Amino acid sequence: MTILSTWLDAVVDQFELHDLNLADLTAGLWGPGLASIAPTRQVGLVIARRLWQRAAKLSTDPLLGLKVGIGLPLQAMNATGLLMMHSATLREALVHMERYQQLVSNSGRITNHKAPGGLELRYTVTPCHVDMHHMQIDSLFGGLLAFLKHCSTRSISPSHIALVAPDRRLAPRYAELLGCPVTLGARNVCIAYEDRALDQPFQGADPALLGLVRAQAESLLRAQNSSDSLETAVRAALSSRGFADVTCEDVARGLGITSRTLQRRLSQNGMPFRRLLEAARMDEAFFLLTHSSMPLPDVAEHLGYAEPSSFWHAVKSCWGSTPRELRNNAQELTNIASAPMKPSRKSTSSTTAKVPR
Incomplete structure (x- = not known):
């Protein structure tokens, strides 16, 4: 459930280049007293999703996600990018991407699937109580396609891409930026490649360097899996013991280790106990x-806040909205989603696009 801070830092830099106010974007995101995140640290995906939701509110550009992704530097993908860059072909690069993508982001999973005459990349969003904005998905695939263009001197563009961005009228502008046919408003994200593009050799690929980077990537993957397992175990312990009076010593005792060991391991992963x-x-x-009708004072007490005002300030700092605003916004979205819609035969026939399977 994490994203590499190197990628997220690059996204924040792109936001600044697109004239978004960084103070409004990042206020309260990194933790108390922190103005930025340490490089090559894994950051909770909730933070990235909150960042993108704030950006979507502040920006008037419907193509912001795509432009941010296309503008990301090659370094944003870290070791995964090096593996793809030194793969023999696009097909091999996509195999490496599927295995090591979680070193960059766990917001979703890209999987490769054989298709007649080629390959399909399908994207599944990681379930979370904070929704993933479609602009964030645009940025992921804008960044991926822009990166792959740098890996070969020959054309390796996909034959088609389907994205969930809702405004189908923007499809020609997406196609212009991505350099391939695009369907918007799709139920699922899908990228199609033909065999001739998949088997184009990557000029300049270094097999020896690829082996070294793969070994390092495997080490990073093992370390991340261990880190994720520890954080998951701590979160489970916090949830079961309650948030009011729980201490690091209580959690460590339940995990069968000393509090000093737990603090050290959490700090090494960039998430000290208090921040976690x-x-x-x-x-x-x-x-x-957003999912219950528990009275606000009871929520504050359940979470261990002695004063409702402390709870109010914590929620406002973290989510950018007061507790009541969060609840009201969730209710409005529920009402909109449950409202009956009259089907339009004309709009259905004019906007339905065939997505390759």
Whole structure:
């Protein structure tokens, strides 16, 4: 459930280049007293999703996600990018991407599927109580296609891409930026490649360097899996013990280790116990405020806040909205989603596009 901070830092830089106010975008995101995140650290995907939701509110450009992704530097993909860059062909690069993509992002999973005459890349969003904005998905695939163009001197553009961005009228502008046919408003993200593009050799690929980077990537993958397992175990312990009076010593005792060992391992992963506790509290707060009718004072007490004002300020700093605003916004979205819609025969026939399978 994490994203590489190198990628997220590059996204923030792109936001600044597109004239978005960084103070409004990042306020309260990195934790108390932190103005930025350490490089090559894994950051909770909730933070990235909150960042993109704020950006979508602040920007008037419907192509922001795509433009941010296309503008990301090659370094944003870190070791995964090096593996893809030194693969023998696009087909091999996509195999490496599928295995090592979680070193960059766990917001979703890209999987490769054989198709007649080629290959399909399908994207599944990681379930989370904070929705993934379609602009964030645009940025991921804008960044991926832009990166792959740098890996070969020959044309390796996909034959088609389908994205979930809702405004189908923007499809020609997407196609112009991505250099391939695009369908918008799709139910699922899908990228199609033909065999002739998949088997084009990558000039300049270094097999020896590829072997070294692959070994390093495997080491990073093992370390990340261990880190994710520890954070998951701590979050589960916090949830079961309650947030009011839980201490690091309580959690460590339940995990069968000393509190000093737990603190050290969490700090090595860039998430000290106090920050992890506060992050877990805010995740629980978001869920209770948007998925339950529990009174606000009871939510504050459940999360261990002695004063409702402390709870109010914590939620406002973390989510950019007050507890009541979060609850009201969630109710409005529920009402919109449940409202009956009259089908339009004309609009259905004019906007339905065939997505390759």
